[in-house]
Amino acid sequence: MISRRSFLALAAGGTAAASVAALRHGWDADPRRSINAAATSPVRSQAGLLELDLVAQETSISIPGTSGRALTYNGLLPGPQLELQPGDAVRIQLHNRLTQPTNLHYHGLHIPPSGAADNVFLRVAPGQRQSYSFSLPDNHPAGLFYYHPHHHGTVADQVFGGLGGALLVRGDLDRIPEVQAAQEEVLVLKDLPAANQRSGSGVMLGREGSILSVNGQVKPELQVAAGGLLRLRLLNASNARFWRLALEGHTMHLIATDGGALEQPLPLQELLLVPGERADVLVQVGEDHHSIHPTTQDLNLVHD
Ligand SMILES: [Cu+2]
Numbered sequence: 001m002i003s004r005r006s007f008l009a010l011a012a013g014g015t016a017a018a019s020v021a022a023l024r025h026g027w028d029a030d031p032r033r034s035i036n037a038a039a040t041s042p043v044r045s046q047a048g049l050l051e052l053d054l055v056a057q058e059t060s061i062s063i064p065g066t067s068g069r070a071l072t073y074n075g076l077l078p079g080p081q082l083e084l085q086p087g088d089a090v091r092i093q094l095h096n097r098l099t100q101p102t103n104l105h106y107h108g109l110h111i112p113p114s115g116a117a118d119n120v121f122l123r124v125a126p127g128q129r130q131s132y133s134f135s136l137p138d139n140h141p142a143g144l145f146y147y148h149p150h151h152h153g154t155v156a157d158q159v160f161g162g163l164g165g166a167l168l169v170r171g172d173l174d175r176i177p178e179v180q181a182a183q184e185e186v187l188v189l190k191d192l193p194a195a196n197q198r199s200g201s202g203v204m205l206g207r208e209g210s211i212l213s214v215n216g217q218v219k220p221e222l223q224v225a226a227g228g229l230l231r232l233r234l235l236n237a238s239n240a241r242f243w244r245l246a247l248e249g250h251t252m253h254l255i256a257t258d259g260g261a262l263e264q265p266l267p268l269q270e271l272l273l274v275p276g277e278r279a280d281v282l283v284q285v286g287e288d289h290h291s292i293h294p295t296t297q298d299l300n301l302v303h304d
Contacts, residue, residue, distance in 0.1 A: 042081040045088045056163060057097035063218060065211045067195045071098065071161035077216040078188040078237060079165030086140040086171060092132040096124045102158060104132060105150030107276055108258060110140055120150040141260045142171025144233045144278040156239055160207040162192065164237040173261045182231035182282060185222060187214050190237045207239045227287040233280050236273040245271045247283055256280035
């Protein structure tokens with residue numbers, strides 16, 4: 001079997017100025033890479049309420065190697081990042097501008113699997129809309145969660161096509177001073193079909209695309225502060241692809257999984273994420289990276 005590798009290069013900032021810029025912007029400011037820059041601005045709840053419209057639609061995208069079309073929420077790939085506090089009320093209007101029925105599933109959230117909450121039996125026909133309304137329990141655990149369609153019979157096509165996004169719930173873990181001080185980056189890992197890839201047969205079959213995107217970008221550069229602490233919040237939003245991740249020359253310290261925060265950080269040289277799985281890791285960026293030119297790609301998230 002041929003091993004495919006791709007690299008998410010994390011370029012270390014070479015100067016103090018670069019580090020400050022990195023903390024402000026997170027992703028490389030190069031406009032050619034910032035094709036979905038809006039996706040990195042989270043939609044946060046305000047005064048206990050998160051209210052937004054999600055429009056599921058086919059959109060043109062500018063990711064090299066793809067067909068140039070993807071299924072998106074609000075034209076973004078991945079969909080808008082949502083950020084909640086325990087106890088918050090959530091009201092989402094889902095507009096279906098696809099050619100198939102769809103719905104929404106809130107992967108991992110502790111909310112009822114019925115009514116207008118996490119009800120995967122709801123069917124939103126093309127051209128229709130659906131109001132989702134629920135509240136997070138006051139004791140909801142902090143973590144990274146995942147919203148995506150889960151309509152029986154169309155879920156594989158729609159997730160593979162691009163639909164999905166990250167949902168953060170804030171809590172105790174975020175208030176640990178070291179964690180709070182870290183540079184936080186939410187990375188949505190998503191494979192996409194290549195333009196020349198024959199579309200799969202069998203709707204329920206898993207799909208693997210050969211274009212590997214991270215936050216809708218292929219091989220993006222992530223600016224990090226030399227000597228700083230990086231908090232990577234990883235979501236495998238792929239249908240079927242397993243992502244094996246490593247940071248060359250750096251140890252990842254796993255602090256939370258789908259099961260919640262760990263008792264103590266677990267050092268890892270490698271991390272395997274199955275579809276739908278999330279992981280929260282801390283990485284101590286070396287001080288020696290001060291001397292490295294900003295364009296040097298010395299840290300890689302390796303994917304086989
Ligand atoms: Cu799911």
